[in-house]
Amino acid sequence: MGSPARFVRRLINAVRPRRVEPDLAREVAAHLALLEDDFQRRGLTPDEARLAARRAFGGVELTKDRHRDARSFVWLDDARRDLLYAFRTLRRAPGFAIAIVLTLAVGIGANTALFSVLDGVVLKPLAYPDADRIVTVLNRWTDTGVTIPRLTGADEMDVSASPGIFEAFAYYNGGEMGVQLGDHAEFASTRLVHPDFFRVFGVMPAAGRIFTREDAQRAAVVGAEFARRNFGTERGAIGRTVFVEDRAYDVVGVMPALMRFPSNTEVWLADALDPSNRNRSGHNYRVVAKLAPGKSIESANAQLAALATQLGRAFPDTNGRKSFLVTPLRDSLVSNVRSMLFIIMAAVGLVLLIACANVANLMLAHAAGRSREVAVRAALGATRRHIVGQLFAESLVLALAAGASGLLLARTLTDTLLNVGSRYVPLPRLDDVHMDWRVLLFTAAASVITAVGFGLMPALQLSRANAGDALNQNGARGSVGAGSSRMRNGLVIVQIALSYMLAINAGLFLRSFVTLTETPLGFRTESILVAYAHVPARGSIFDGKGVENYVRVGQRFDDLFSRLRALRGVTAVSGAMGLPTGQYDSDGSYAVEGKHVFGGDFRRLPQAGFRLSAPRYFATMGIPLVRGREFNDGDLYDRPYVAIISESLARQSFGSDDPIGHRLMCGLDQPDKWMTIVGVVGDVRQASPASRPGPELYMPLRQHPYAANEVQIVMRTSLPPESFIGAVEQTVRAVSPDIALKFTTMEASVGDSIAAPRFRMTLVTTFAAIALLLAVAGMYAVMSYVTSQRTSEFGLRAALGAAASDLVRLVLRDAVWLVVIGSGAGIGLAVATSRIVATMLFEVAPVDAWTYSAVLAVAIPLVILAAVMPALRAARVDPMIALRCE
């Protein structure tokens, strides 16, 4: 019976029935004709013969059905027919189909992309073996609860020596440094690490080996990309030497690309077994550690709390209010971006919700509009299975098209997010991000279930209802009760409310961002070229060795500045350590002579940002000199120490007194020297336009040589600053090839510093726009449906003398009600969520009346307009045609 050949034929017939069907019809007709001939021969009239033949043959359609049944698979045949019919139906209503597909595609695509990023960055474990045991140790002030991600050198030694907690423990510090490679120098992300550093991560080297304790201050491990760039191959790097701060390190290992911790590090240098700075007040060392197997974070914390109490008793000044906190490394890595990503995820989730509501509404309106067609089909003998099957096929076609477009969109968006994201936002773990298939499946399933569910629900209702009822309801055109119209209105209100809430929040982000870009920074940004320059020097601040090396470096920089000043088109040159929006930051406490003693618990002293600058720095940067003088070429290492303070610091420590001539002391490098204040300058926003102007303490570069071998050279230019990069590079190389260089402009630097708010603002605004569009589409769909239902009523009204404007008003009244309720709910939701977004806003109140009104002033008319088009269509209807609809 079930021969394979027949199976194949049945399959073919199921897919392509075209030839068989007419053939069968012809055969049946021939059969009937032969029967008729017979009956005529027996003496019947042709008419009688035809009837008799029919009777003798039996059910023609039944036979055909049986034939179909035998020649193919019924269900497959049905499915094929349903799908074809669905395609045809949808082609007749392309607007509807496109609306649904786009709505779903956006919901699926955006969610998948965003969730993939979120998942890769926040949720997935780190890609190291036993990643759940990798932790960091934070310094925690017990009185304020504030944590700092760094320990002091002495605390680090005590914590690492606690027995039984850690399997491996390593401190690290450093940042971008000049790395000398014999013939050239390169700025590379470089970290000085304890030799046990790689034991914490358990990553196998791509070539060579990891550090042993014998490697301290002698060996380096480099990244695979760094090795290829500078030594040709990974293997070729082994045995070569790199120089950092005039110290030679032999490359003993190369790390695979996945190992970049922390923040894209390419060069790891084995540091001493114990930190070089062993005081208890300078928080200079970050820590990574691997917990001993079976050790829980709670018990580690309990043990360290006991240690902290002990230390607090022994060193009350520095450790009296200090404790330590063990945290999973993953948590500390993503703590900065976590809240932002969740907010964005929430925005996308809302868009998915709105998309689903929209699809539900469109499906409801569409299916309800076809109730008569369904009723007719039912009356003509279509079974419920057939009707449901056909509507199911329709929903499925839409869902599949949406799924495909959603997938496409998800891929593109994920790539775009990664590209844009890596350029603008310091997302820490971009390597771990891939488009997530589970998410795609989830969102696709959510949207498809919505589409199919709502596509089917009315169908089930209708096909259950008595076909006669549906046919008789001519006036209402379809058995659509108050229940489903309430549902449709409810869905529109939900859409309006959610999209308005998103739009209001987007408006807040937008306003906040605009305020940010327009904020006066306290310095000029245009036409300033910035060159990060690093000159190697050897020695240590902590034992006071090598100071003459550093002083010599200072001379070289001064020499370099005057050469650069000679370049045509360069109008001013200076240098600084700690440029606003730059990569270096330093702060701490200071003492005012006669008011404080520099010592004891430093947290009782006033705080300020520490900056170093060369002569003419303030003039070059356009920072106004309020009183006194700038630094000059005479402020050298062996001269009396001087300082310049910002207006904020002057207010903080001197009130209305004149600070000039007063003396300060700070712990930058020479805690035993008083510095005389010689000038007061304007406040700047140091970290970014979003930061408050605060107290700043400026000191001459040349008087603090240990911190001055890496300098940001600022050059004011008369032409676009980028055009000077080549000339500056040449000038620097001519002075020395071992100076590592890196360029940016002040404008780019400021731009980078507000990349996160810009990214956030762009994303949220995009999603709000999508949500609004969806709400508009939802309103349009519902109003189109409602007006089409009431065509005859409008015709009657028109016939009885209602003006077109009356009819439009009639429709719009309903729309306005929906919008009023929706915007009320939207405002409520926005107010309710304002606390969450408050922390991300800059100088904009979370419930900002201006923003709320501005957004609603755009959004409300937009959605009402969506109802105007169907209203106009209803008003234009010819009364005669409308009445004939009865």
Added chain:
Amino acid sequence: MASKEPHRVELLQGTLDLIVLRALSTMGPQHAYALTERLAQVADHSFTLNQGTLYPALVRLEQKGWIKGTWDKTESNRDAKFYAITKAGLKALEQQTARWRRLASLVDKLLLNES
């Protein structure tokens, strides 16, 4: 979709195929109407073959490659689809006949023994 069939004398599963094949092998190519007539004749009008049963059987046999339908003219010059038995069909007829005989004699034997 299909409504319930009224009860009628049912052929054993597979026997219709056998009967059709047999008829075609003895009478040569036939159209569906002639086949109905022929079967009614042979059965001495003890049962009427429903078209709803014959047509699916024809499709089945054709898909198995045992018969082949071609369009031709009848004596009365009407178009009709003539089914002819194929080589594979002849072979299948042989096997099916043997099978039927075995089955029939088995049933006979059982019926005799039980009575």
